[in-house]
Amino acid sequence: MLGILTGILGGKGGGILETGLKVVDELYDSPEEKRQAQITLEKIEARLKEKQIDVNNIVIIIFISF
Secondary structure (H helix, E strand, C coil), X not given: CHHHHHHHHHCCCCHXXXXXXXXXXXXXXXXXXXXXHHHHHHHHHHHHHHHHHHHHHHHHHHHHHC
């Protein structure tokens, strides 16, 4: 479990989506449960990417203002 948490937080092993899919595979039995969890993880990853773009834009604005 510590390895999974380290992977999520440290970005090792393919990042949140890949690590999350490994966890889902271990926790859920039915294909439908796994698919629903995968969809949720994909939404989370997309949202994180959007927020990273926002952060990058803020950094650029700060950099340009100096």
